[in-house]
Amino acid sequence: MCMMAIKVGLARASASLQAYRQLPPVRRKRRLHTIALGYALMAPAVILLLVFEFYPLFSGLWISLTNWRLTRGDFIGLANYTRAFSDPGMWHSLGITFTYSLISVPLQLVLALLLAYLLFQQIKGTQFFRVLYFMPYVTSTVASAAVWAYIFSPDIGLLNRLLEGIGLSGQRWLGESRGILELAFGSLGVQLPGWLAGPSLAMVSLIIYTTWVFVGYDAVLFLSGLSNIPNELYDAAKVDGASGWQLFRYITFPLLSPTTFFVVLITVIGTFKAFNHIYIMTKGGPGDATTTASIYIFNQMVVYNRYGYSAALSFIMFFVILGLTIVQNNVAGKRVVYD
Amino acid sequence: MTKSRRRHPLHIGRIFTYLLLIGGALISIMPFVYMVMSALKSYGSIIANSFWPWPPFGNEPLQWSNFGQAINDIGFDQQWGIPLFWRYLLNSLIVSGTTVVGSVLISVMAAYAFALMDIPGKNVIFLLFLATLMIPGDLTLVPKVVMMFRLGWYNTYQALIIPWLVSVFGVFLLRQFFMQVPRDLYDAAQLDGAGHLRYLFSIVVPVSRPAIITVALLNFIWSWDNFRWPLLVTRDSNMRVLAVGLQQFMAGEGGTQTHLMMAFASLVVIPVLVFYFFTQKYFTEGITRTGIKG
Numbered sequence: 001m002c003m004m005a006i007k008v009g010l011a012r013a014s015a016s017l018q019a020y021r022q023l024p025p026v027r028r029k030r031r032l033h034t035i036a037l038g039y040a041l042m043a044p045a046v047i048l049l050l051v052f053e054f055y056p057l058f059s060g061l062w063i064s065l066t067n068w069r070l071t072r073g074d075f076i077g078l079a080n081y082t083r084a085f086s087d088p089g090m091w092h093s094l095g096i097t098f099t100y101s102l103i104s105v106p107l108q109l110v111l112a113l114l115l116a117y118l119l120f121q122q123i124k125g126t127q128f129f130r131v132l133y134f135m136p137y138v139t140s141t142v143a144s145a146a147v148w149a150y151i152f153s154p155d156i157g158l159l160n161r162l163l164e165g166i167g168l169s170g171q172r173w174l175g176e177s178r179g180i181l182e183l184a185f186g187s188l189g190v191q192l193p194g195w196l197a198g199p200s201l202a203m204v205s206l207i208i209y210t211t212w213v214f215v216g217y218d219a220v221l222f223l224s225g226l227s228n229i230p231n232e233l234y235d236a237a238k239v240d241g242a243s244g245w246q247l248f249r250y251i252t253f254p255l256l257s258p259t260t261f262f263v264v265l266i267t268v269i270g271t272f273k274a275f276n277h278i279y280i281m282t283k284g285g286p287g288d289a290t291t292t293a294s295i296y297i298f299n300q301m302v303v304y305n306r307y308g309y310s311a312a313l314s315f316i317m318f319f320v321i322l323g324l325t326i327v328q329n330n331v332a333g334k335r336v337v338y339d
Numbered sequence: 340m341t342k343s344r345r346r347h348p349l350h351i352g353r354i355f356t357y358l359l360l361i362g363g364a365l366i367s368i369m370p371f372v373y374m375v376m377s378a379l380k381s382y383g384s385i386i387a388n389s390f391w392p393w394p395p396f397g398n399e400p401l402q403w404s405n406f407g408q409a410i411n412d413i414g415f416d417q418q419w420g421i422p423l424f425w426r427y428l429l430n431s432l433i434v435s436g437t438t439v440v441g442s443v444l445i446s447v448m449a450a451y452a453f454a455l456m457d458i459p460g461k462n463v464i465f466l467l468f469l470a471t472l473m474i475p476g477d478l479t480l481v482p483k484v485v486m487m488f489r490l491g492w493y494n495t496y497q498a499l500i501i502p503w504l505v506s507v508f509g510v511f512l513l514r515q516f517f518m519q520v521p522r523d524l525y526d527a528a529q530l531d532g533a534g535h536l537r538y539l540f541s542i543v544v545p546v547s548r549p550a551i552i553t554v555a556l557l558n559f560i561w562s563w564d565n566f567r568w569p570l571l572v573t574r575d576s577n578m579r580v581l582a583v584g585l586q587q588f589m590a591g592e593g594g595t596q597t598h599l600m601m602a603f604a605s606l607v608v609i610p611v612l613v614f615y616f617f618t619q620k621y622f623t624e625g626i627t628r629t630g631i632k633g
Contacts, residue, residue: 008462012459012460012462013459013460016457016459017459034456034457034458034535035458035459037456037535037536038452038456038458038461038535039452039458041448041449041451041452041456042448042449042452042453042458042461042464044445044448044449044504044505045445045446045448045449045468045505045510046449046464046467048445048501048502048504048505049467049468049471049505049507052479052483052501052502052505053471053474053479053505054467054471055482055486056479056482056483056486057474057478057479057482059482059485059486060478060479060481060482063481063482063485068485114359115360115363118356118359118360119360121353121356123353123356123357123360129360129363129364131616131619132364132367132368133363133364133367134615134619135367135368135371135612135615136367136370137560138560138611138612138615139371139608139611139612140560140563140564140581140582140607140608140611141564141566141582142564142566142581142582142585142586142607143374143582143585143604143605143607143608144370144371144608146585146586146589146593146600146601146604147370147371147373147374147601147604148370149589150377150597150600150601151370151373153597155388156385156386156388156597157388158373158390161388161390212366212367212370216367269475272475273475273476273477275566275567276564276566276567279566279567279586280566280586280589293477294477297477297480298480298567301480301481301484302571307481307484307485310480310481311481311482314477314478314480314481315478317477318475318477318478321475322473
């Protein structure tokens with residue numbers, strides 16, 4: 001794809017050179033002036049991008065091949081990579097990231113779609129609701145995560161107060177490394193095998209927070225997708241006697257699919273790079289129950305000062321995530337209907 | 340809304356819709372309400388987990404002094420001779436303000452060249468921009484921190500601002516928007532003798548206000564919320580931004596002094612909410628009209 005782009009670029013460049021040669025001298029000067037201005041307008045963005053995005057990509061690759069700690073390290077080849085593949089911590093953190101993503105993405109999408117659908121019902125005050133639903137996304141994560149950490153607090157939190165108010169026992173929420181199924185069945189006196197324990201309650205608490213933050217944002221995206229579906233289609237289907245479910249199944253769902261695809265993509269990417277709220281609410285704990293890939297990489301760098309190893313980990317995780325995104329694209333992309 | 344408005348009788352389904360929407364709205368704002376409520380309670384009421392300690396159910400006055408106490412308890416900035424809280428706030432304003440103004444200006448200029456100027460090679464350069472959307476921040480974190488050390492920018496404003504001055508998202512969104520500006524406007528401006536620069540700043544920028552405000556607001560939110568980067572590239576408390584200051588307070592004294600913690604959190608949230616309420620009209624319009632279409 002890159003080669004194609006270069007070829008097309010070269011062809012265009014030679015075409016514009018031809019066009020330039022055919023201009024009379026007075027207009028040549030003006031043309032040169034325009035081109036110079038164009039490059040000047042692009043220059044700040046391009047330079048910043050090269051320095052702070054592309055250069056770090058290559059220097060990061062180099063760092064990952066050294067035993068860089070706080071200061072420059074020696075070249076050690078692929079040692080960091082081979083070490084990473086036999087590091088149970090890395091595999092564990094990848095598993096945690098996937099758990100987090102696999103539960104929170106569908107949850108967010110279903111709730112957001114429901115919310116968008118409700119908002120679309122020609123109700124009064126759509127704008128008012130939209131402003132409120134967007135608030136969690138707008139406010140700073142650090143502050144809202146601090147508030148939620150307090151709400152989840154076992155002793156003085158609002159949630160346990162509510163639970164105890166209706167006669168249930170309080171939970172340790174963010175501090176609970178046991179699985180939710182294990183807890184649920186445990187309270188009924190049933191002992192579950194370890195592989196059935198389910199995601200830890202700490203993880204579920206983080207997912208509750210994530211859902212709270214992003215559902216409104218996703219719903220606004222869905223809403224704009226919904227309002228782009230032509231009304232005539234619904235009218236025509238209604239004339240043919242379609243039921244509400246059929247309208248959704250055969251009109252809304254397929255025509256909304258490009259929006260859905262976009263929302264899925266940004267939600268998945270969002271869960272993979274989630275860091276702030278996890279660091280603030282659990283720091284990856286209790287134990288390593290919520291140590292996602294991004295927390296693991298951060299700890300290797302900041303706690304252990306293993307810069308080289310941390311860089312190697314981030315390359316490995318990037319390729320794993322990229323591979324999964326491509327798979328997702330291929331699977332979901334075929335189902336997207338473009339009009 | 341493109342759907343035509345029809346008359347709807349108020350039946351059960353409709354009431355149910357409203358109930359769900361109101362319930363959702365309450366869940367969205369409840370934590371903020373709870374935050375401000377807790378900021379106005381005494382330490383004793385927090386520990387007793389008393390939901391409403393004020394009249395008419397309790398006899399505790401609203402603890403407005405928590406805000407002052409939170410500000411004073413964080414510490415004092417010797418360098419500028421002010422409480423650390425104000426220093427955090429100033430740092431956040433300096434960093435976010437410069438980042439927003441700079442990145443919007445840089446994005447507008449680049450987006451204009453990409454969208455409306457005939458320049459050889461611009462599509463290849465634009466591909467370069469799109470490619471960086473694929474590079475996650477995690478991947479370049481270590482080398483960027485190393486770079487800050489090498490440039491001698493560690494623990495300075497430069498480190499907090501300059502790497503964030505380019506917003507690929509901003510360039511992308513503004514380019515989409517600029518491309519929709521009618522070509523006739525340019526021809527008319529040219530007839531009036533306006534060059535590209537005058538056309539950009541006196542016509543394109545004003546008509547693209549929703550998109551520019553959207554980019555500004557989103558960049559502001561991201562910058563205000565940026566936590567990991569300032570944590571990594573600053574060392575001294577007087578270089579901290581609010582997000583880092585809040586987290587450090589939470590990890591220290593605020594961990595037990597929940598009422599002060601909530602007062603601090605309220606003070607962090609309020610500027611963003613004010614900014615949001617003033618810009619939300621443009622913001623939703625910008626989100627709906629740019630790129631993100633079904």
